[in-house]
Amino acid sequence: MRILVLVDGSKWSQKAALHAFSVARRKGAKVVLFSVLDRKEVRAIAFHLSLRSENLEEIKRFEETAWEEMKKSVKDVITNLLELGREEGINCSFRIVEGSARERILEEANSGKYDLVVMGAYGKSGKTRIGSLLEDVVGFIEPPVIIVR
């Protein structure tokens, strides 16, 4: 069995990874930790700040720093999870891509390589209504999906 875990860095996605590990440990499934980095997230913040700033160059530098930090933060989370998974004897690997989260997730989840997708019920904003996530992403994922709380 091959399990795809969607990791956005949030605690919910980390919990999803642990759930996947607990499934994988029993019968030796392979776990792939998958993360999508969307630069639009930091660009949107930078744009709003630019409206209030006289120094556009400073905002651009901020955007670049925020983007690098975003990448580093997700890599840290993935590295921690990988170490933990490997210590537990789980066959796990990772994949970090850039682009639109919805598109890249659907592309990967529906690639035919996975028997199961595991994801957290909420994202980086913490506990919110999960309706849009269900409608926009889960509804289009072909393999069975576990939503972890």
Added chain:
Amino acid sequence: MVNINRLILRKFRNIAGSRYEEILKSYREFLLTEEEMRIPRVDSVLLAIDRYSGEVPEGVFRLLEHYSPQKVTVIYVIDRNTYRLIRDTLGEKDAEKFRERESELAEKFLKAVSSALDAFGLNWSREIVFAEKTEYVEGLMNDYDVLVIGKQYGLESTKTHHISPLVFRIVQHVTKPVVLY
């Protein structure tokens, strides 16, 4: 069981260090606590199906095999609201006819699911229930560790909506992990 403490400690080892407690106080909703990160063992699974659920894919049975639960309960839910609607508009006889046909369909679906569960060596029990489709499942989930449910449970899909509104509601209300197929 995965050692949760190690994940929490490792995550902050080189980042927050001694400031962990302080950060936890201010931003608790974004951080992992030991309690939140505990992954409970899956001992019981509820598999809810109805006429719209469609075939349960093999991947779901393989997942259940991985969980190795002590019990899997399969329920086929006959919609009490639809029965009432038919009874109030077309009469008792038609309502009973609906119930009979649903029961026949339930037997057919449950037989297929039971055979698959047997093939994967899982202990199961089955039941045909006459109930309100969302509230009944939500109520039962107090006694189960994981819910397995089809995306179309309760309603046929449309071109624009791939998950039925009943499943939307169930996923939002149930506090346990949900497997959607």
